[in-house]
Amino acid sequence: MHRKKLVSVLLGSAAAAGLLLTPATAASAQVGTAKATAATTSAGAAIERDSVRCTKPRSKWANYSWGEGNTTVTIYFNNHCSHKVSVRIMFVRKGSVGDKAAKYRCMTVNAHTKGKKKFYAAVYKPYSVTRVKGC
Numbered sequence: 001m002h003r004k005k006l007v008s009v010l011l012g013s014a015a016a017a018g019l020l021l022t023p024a025t026a027a028s029a030q031v032g033t034a035k036a037t038a039a040t041t042s043a044g045a046a047i048e049r050d051s052v053r054c055t056k057p058r059s060k061w062a063n064y065s066w067g068e069g070n071t072t073v074t075i076y077f078n079n080h081c082s083h084k085v086s087v088r089i090m091f092v093r094k095g096s097v098g099d100k101a102a103k104y105r106c107m108t109v110n111a112h113t114k115g116k117k118k119f120y121a122a123v124y125k126p127y128s129v130t131r132v133k134g135c
Contacts, residue, residue, distance in 0.1 A: 050129040054081035062087070062109060068094075068125045075126065076105065078114040085109050088132045091124035102127070106135035 047067045054060040060080040064087070066073055079085055086108040091099040105119055 027116045029058050048126065052085060052087055052129060054083070054085070056082050062091075064129045066126045068121075071120065071122045072118050073121045073124075073126055074116050074118045076114075076116045077107075077109050079109045079111060081111055083111050086132050087129045089119075089129055090127045091119075091121050092127040094123055094125050106132065110134050 045066055049063065049065045051061040051063045054062060060082075062077065062079040062081055062085040064075055064077050066075045073091075075089065086106065089105045089107060090107065091103050103124060107117060109115075
């Protein structure tokens, strides 16, 4: 075989092998990216969620989610209950490991509403949502 033909055959087979391997790695890269975007915001912060069960109807929930920013935290809510829901949000100091230096904020959400509320929390991040009787 001539040298030019040998090079073209080798390059052709390498290209074919590359095409066979490319779809599998591209698909796995897309799956990994989809999972990462579902769990993070555009800024790269993780989204956390918490819920409170309704008293009426018992099968429904009031859902809360948040992602922390630099100096503020936006809490998103979706109340599926047929009544107002008051919750106490526990904020813990960022970077605290053993001691949970905490502060609390209260929020009341009307029945069947969804929206967001912004809190100033420079060195704190939301940790949990707990139902309270009223704010």
